[in-house]
Amino acid sequence: MTLNPATSDFATQLAAQLPEGTFDVPSQAYLEEPRGRYFGSGGVLAKPRSTADVSTIIKACAAARVAVVPFGGGTGLVGGQVMPEGPAPLILSLERMTSVRAVHPLENVIEVDAGTILADVQAAAEAADRVFPMSLGSEGSARIGGNLSTNAGGVNVLRYGNARDLCLGLEAVLPNGDIWHGMTRLRKDNTGYDLRNLLIGAEGTLGVITGAALKLFPRPRSQGTALMVVPSPQAALELLALARSHAGESISAFELLHGQGLRFLADTQPDVRMPFVTLPEWSVLVELGMGAGADEALETLFSAALEADLVSDGMIAQNTRQRAEMWSIREHIPIANKAIGSVASHDISLPLSAVPEFIIKASAQVAQMGPYRINCFGHLGDGNLHYNIFPPLGQSRHDFDDRRHDVSVAIYDIVHAFGGSFSAEHGVGRMKTDALRHYGDPARIAAMQAVKAALDPNGIMNPGVML
Structure with missing residues (x-):
């Protein structure tokens, strides 16, 4: 389906039906995504104030066959918020609709x-x-x-x-x-x-x-947070099972942390306080929320895990400051990753029991491809890992731009073999459309295409994303 650009004339004609100030020229902030891998175009930026305004804009775009790129906070990591190719779209931001x-x-x-x-x-x-x-x-x-x-x-x-x-x-x-x-x-x-x-x-x-x-x-009346050192991802998985047997559904977070991520953090974010003098190769951040006794539950869990040789060290937050410091470590790891610059980042999910073996196989495969550094961390409790590949010390991600695709294919092939997903929580966007075609179920893709054609026959809604 042929699309037309969102021109100033189109915006001028449409402006008469909308409140003053609805349209603007898109700044650079609306034309790039955080990792700097995708840069889009935009003929017009629309900032509606109501759902009725959005309806008016979409009706006009449908009639004129003008592409619409919905824009939220611009934080997406798969290029879904920018349109690099095709006629300049109308960028639709809901930043004024915040009630x-x-x-x-x-x-x-x-x-x-x-x-x-x-x-x-x-x-x-x-x-x-x-x-x-x-x-x-x-x-x-x-x-x-x-x-x-x-x-x-x-x-x-x-x-x-x-x-x-x-x-x-x-x-x-x-x-x-x-x-x-x-x-x-x-x-x-x-x-x-x-x-x-x-x-x-x-x-x-x-x-x-x-x-x-x-x-x-x-709101949980009692909240407990702990960092525990584990010998391996397998031990971390067994610790999760033990935690569930002790605390049931009170576990709100169970994050796997890799030593490489902590080293990146120490190198790039020295103000972030580390809880251990010697940085462990593997550790987990556990949080419980319950009616009462969260700290006591964590102490019981740590004692049981120590006896089972699942942990070797750990600390339980004694106050809100210590809890914030523990979470600061987890929250700053992506910031440290960005400062180092990854060759390829992978937001993947796996069956829980497959996580340890995947880490072993993927690490061996990456080692065969080059002297890369790996930071494997993420939401172990739901099987979602961020498996990110970094250049050797002294080199830049740009030195490996020609290898990014091959590295990602190697990782996704292993994920697929384990029955996992190449996109756990970031979506498909524009970055992973080839992966969806390659790994996706043909019947499902055909059904998705049929739904898209039925609801959006002119193909104006975020063209190039997903399908």
């Missing part, structure tokens, strides 16, 4: 505009003595519409689930401009196809999410 529409503490529900920053959703929940548990390193700038469009994960998926699990209802503008009023607070509604789950994870290819009804949870 917390309603909070229902007795229902454990919050209703928000899709442009609301994730941290502001968390703050609104806290003000009602509740928790919105999604937690990401980018939560200070990521917007909830983007989180839902990519089915974002984070550190608390083990207990609370992905974005999809935290959403009850959506309001969205479909590719023809129609508004879908699906922002229900119901927890049971068997009245047809689940459009909510179709739009969540669609990365803006099937419409624009404009509002969401999200689940809240009671």
Whole structure:
């Protein structure tokens, strides 16, 4: 389907139907993604103030066959928020739609505009003595519409689930401009196809999410955090099983940390306090949330793990400052990674029992390909690893640009052999469309293409993403 550029004339004609100041010229911030691998174009930047405004814009784009690139916080890591090829699109940012529409503490529900920053959703929940548990390193700038469009994960998926699990209802503008009023607070509604789950994870290819009804949870009255040194990923996996037997569903986070990541952190972020004099090769960050006795539960767990030879050292946070310091380590690892510069980064998921063997096989494969450094860390509790490959000391990622593809194919082949996924929580975007074609199930891809063609026959919604 031939698309047309979003020209100034198009914007001028459309501006008459919208509030003054809706359109602007996109700055560089809207034309590149954080890793600097994708740079897009944009003819017009639209900043609507309401769902009705979004509907007006999409209807006009559909009629004129102008591509629309939905833009959230710009924090995505797979190029889904920029359009490098084709006629200059209309960039649609919901940054002016940031209202917390309603909070229902007795229902454990919050209703928000899709442009609301994730941290502001968390703050609104806290003000009602509740928790919105999604937690990401980018939560200070990521917007909830983007989180839902990519089915974002984070550190608390083990207990609370992905974005999809935290959403009850959506309001969205479909590719023809129609508004879908699906922002229900119901927890049971068997009245047809689940459009909510179709739009969540669609990365803006099937419409624009404009509002969401999200689940809240009671605030844990007792919270405990610990860092424990383990001899291997296998021991970490067994420690997770032991923790579950002791604490059940009270485990909110179980993060695997690699020694290489701690060394990168020490080199690039010296102000981040390290808890151990000698940096361990493997450790886990564990957090529990319960009604009472979280610290005591962690002490019991550590004693049992020590007796089973699953841990060799550890510390339990004694106050909020120590807890913040432990989490600061985890949160700064991606920042340190960016400072070093990866040859190739991989957001993968595996069956839990396959994680240790994958790490062994992948490490051996990478060693055969070159003198790379590996930082393998992530959300062990839900099988999501960030398996990132870095250049040798003294060299830059740019020295290996011609090898990035081969490295990623080698990693994804091993992931696929273990029944895993090449995209755990960042989405497909533009970066991984080839991987989806190669590893995806043909019947599923055909069904996705049929859905896309039915809902977006002109192909205006985020063209080039996913399919």
